[in-house]
Amino acid sequence: MNESTDTIILAAIGDLHVTEESEHRYRDMFAEISEQADVLALCGDLTNFGKTREAEILAEDLRACEIPIVAVLGNHDYECGQPDEVAHILQDAGVTMLGEQAVVIEGVGFAGTKGFIGGFGRGELGAFGEAAIKAFVDEAINEARTLENALRSLRTDRAVAVLHYAPVADTVAGEPLEIFPFLGSSRLADAVDRFDNVKAVVHGHAHRGAYTGRTPRNVPVYNCAQFVVETALGRPYALLEI
Template identity: 70%
Template sequence: MPTGNDTITVAAIGDLHVTEGSVAPYREMFAEISRTADVLVLCGDLTNFGKTSEAEILAEDIRTCDIPVLGVLGNHDYECGQPENVAAILHEAGMTVLDEQAVEVQGVGFAGVKGFVGGFGRGELAPFGEPIIKAFVDEAMNEARKLENGLRTLRTERSVAVLHYSPIIETLEGEPIEIFQYLGSARLADAIDRFDNVKAVVHGHAHHGTYEGRTRRGTPVYNVAQFVVKPKFGRPYALLEV
């Protein structure tokens, strides 16, 4: 068991998109990860349409993991309007669904939220004008606040921020620039950069993005959408030493 400044191995993957027709889609991979990593992190879009039947299929695979499993939901997990049910099914199977809580695994803290859209730099949407625009921006700000609150509760020397949406532009490169504002929000990076102990950030969502980037303060950010990771490493998950 790692102690003190010893690192742990984090396996991270996003965008599993489990469908109703899937049969043990990740069981073999989870068994492999259990042999090589200390914790498994799932970065949203765990189901394809947010159906409870899809969540139950993934839950059966999660039950076979021999290591802690934690993560966040993604936008696809909200599609059927029952994200609470999806989260409850995965929680019952042993997954810690990060959102209003943060956890510690072998001396490393983990805090996470789904995140939201909103844009970056001059393209960042401001809370001005129609009420619906203000409500839209408030959702992005609320997700950033939840992330900041979660990170603040951690007293570990090393922490990991877990997201679905991206906090930076760099890991979106490869996607059409016209949709960058729909793939993440700089407000998430603002929250992360308030903490010196955040050693890594993982997210998914950008299927055609870039694997690695950094926040303004230099915190490493990894796009672990399986469609990005597999061409790079020959496997659909990333392994990070934290």
């Protein structure tokens, strides 16, 4: 664990996809992370189908983690229609679920939300036409607004945004171009770039994406899907100095 009061070491990982057959799969990793980092961020798709037992298995393994944990859910965690139950189980294991509320740990603010799809830059879907399209775009806007409001509540010199969906196209590079609009939304980057204190963004979801990118205002973005980090760093979690 980092002893400096000037920086913290953040471990970040996404896309654990815990199944009912995954008992104790991550216990040793969480214990290892406790020795390497000051805070752990979980970047969504923590379960494979959002089942109660999957969340319970993950919660059991997370008890091996002795450092503060912040998390957001991913799309897989919604599959069974009980994301609140998944979040409740993880909260009972000591996880701080980000969303409407931000949190400050060791002088660093953490704000987050799942995010949503919609595309990037000039390819971003606009709210025009059918009601279904407008509802779709409203969801993306609401997720970005949740992130923006949480970041606004922080008064720290340093903040980290924790997401599941990507805020920039940089970190989905490597995925098929046809599915880029389904991997994230520039609206999330717009929210991040309104605040000078955001030092990093971590996300998951794009299993075949790139590890690093930047928002338009040059905030570093890290794709922490475990499959991407394993390829880039030789271990399934990122370690970032904040």
